[in-house]
Amino acid sequence: MITLYHYLVLSCILFAIGVAGVLLRRNILIVLMSLELVFNSVNISLAAFSHFLQSMAGKVFVVFTITVAAAEVAVGLAILVVIFRQKKTVYVEDLSEMRH
């Protein structure tokens, strides 16, 4: 029998993997993908709560999150393409213009 805790543990593991990817990977594409993992871990926990608590609110939130995440990825990837054309690199440590 799969209970709520199974879903939450899965969500936690995915979240941890996502955060680790954001913090540790050098390639900015991978960083973005890891961010998506974080999003989806949250979506899983929302959907699970919604199912087990018999409430529609969680499912509605999931749909919203997916929509916003799609838009965010579109913008993020567009910026990434421009940065790559300018700097010919995708490594995070080379992108420190904001400091100056």
Next chain:
Amino acid sequence: MSIWLLLLIPLIATTTITLITRRHKDLSSYISIGAVVLCFIISIKPILYFLRNPHAEPLEQSFTWLNIPGLYVEIGTLLDPLSVLMLFIVTFVGSLIHIYSRGYMHGDPGYSRFFACLSLFIFAMLGIVLANNFIQMFIFWELVGLASYLLIGYYFEKPSAADAAKKAFLVNRVGDFGFILGIFVIFYATGTFNFLAIEKQIEAGNVGDWTLLLAALLIFCGVVGKSAQFPLHVWLPDAMEGPTPVSALIHAATMVAAGVYLLARTAFLYHAAPPEAAMVVAYIGGFTALLAATIALAQSDIKRVIAYSTLASLGYMVMAMGVGGVSAGMLYLTTHAFFKALLFLAAGSVIHALHTNDIWKMGGLYRKMKITGSTFGIGALAMIGVFPFSGFFAKDEILVATLASGNYVLFIGGIITAFLIAIFMSKLVFVTFFGEERYEGHPHESPPVMTVPLIILAFFAAVSGFVALPGLEPNFSTYIDGHVEGGEGGHFVAILSTLVVLAGILVAWLIYQRGFVRAEVIANHCHPLYRVLENRFYIDDFYDRVIVERIYNGIGRAFNFTEIHIIIGFFVNGSAFITREIGKALRLLTTGRLQEYALLMVGGVVILLFFFIFG
């Protein structure tokens, strides 16, 4: 209604000249002269009214300016014999001085500015004269200070004139500080600023003795400043830096008379206050007169000598007010307005012709300038107080009042002052207009625009004393006081003062005309005394060296230290320093590496989680 016009017309004149007709010199001067002459014509009606009914009730008009709980301030006019007399003096002598200025200031680059300032001055002075309450009087009192600053500093490109203007303004501020404190004391005691209401309250005995004494002395501070009494007399001789008509206006008819007028206006206060207040007034006045008369002996600048004679006259007037002779003081004020304006304007005529103020570069001018010379002579005789010229009556009334009050020290001081005045005024006449000719160039008589005012003033300087003749009804003292002042020993005083001034004239004649004793010999003989007199008893030096340099500059240095080291150094720069150092520390966190920011964020979230779960 027409009374308000007296204030409006000069105000409109000064604004019109400043804003519109500044570039048209002749038009500006006509506007200014027209304004003051119009004021004179308007004031004739109340003058005639009070001459016919000297015992009429005062006419008061006012409207509310401020009305909040506990404070009622009005703007109003008060017409009584006293203010109407001042109205006459200010507008009449003012008109003559305005007309004279047209000739004297001819060709001056600041012609329009000069007339704008004159109109402003007349506006302020009429405001003082007409005021029915202390607040209004103080406002116009300060306006007179401003106008006098502008006029004394008229040649502002000359450093000495700019300094003199500043000095006059600042010295007056010292006195005015006391004046406004006195107004507050009176308001605190009576709850009103209105002169008539205050008088009623004081007569009803609602105000304590000590309060009255304090108020009287504080208000007298204002008089000491404005009427140039010791120890604030130093501004008046320096104020001679202004053009000569200004000296005539400020130092004869108007500004310095304002202080004496204030004493007459608040005479009820000094009457009700403990006698010490009036004694202070009388002794300050008497001392000023004696001091100024001695200093005048050693001066050789024609305007300065007249300036010190003005100080002596003001001392007389203040002394008269102090011994309770209000009508005597006002009579002196009236005649003084005529003969002192005359002396200044005649001196201006001489300066206009010779372009020097030094009497030792004049001499023998009577042959060239008959009108100026004879009018100056009349003015000098009036100032000395020779029968039947106006000054005789005024001085006599003051001396009689002093004797009647029992202040024999003051009486003797007054007699000595009269003797000294006789010496230096006749010296002025002998050295300037007679004797050998020491001038350069070809002096000639001034144009009629200057001599006609001189002749009119000379007429009044000669005969205006007769208004005080005892038989006349109403004569001067019944007009001002409503009763005849009982003068014991009137004949004794008249004979004594006449003898004294004749002796003074004789001394001056022997020294300066006959050369019986050379002036230089006396000066060398009494060298230290002469030096002291020449340097005006070192009072100016004392103020410069001790008050300004030590005390004032010391305070200035302390404030400067506070400003630079505490306010700027500690508070302003200190807070900037702290902010900058915090910024420097925080900058170390801003590495620019994306993943470090993310790590910090995650770390923060972890800490928050920790608190939520275990906290």
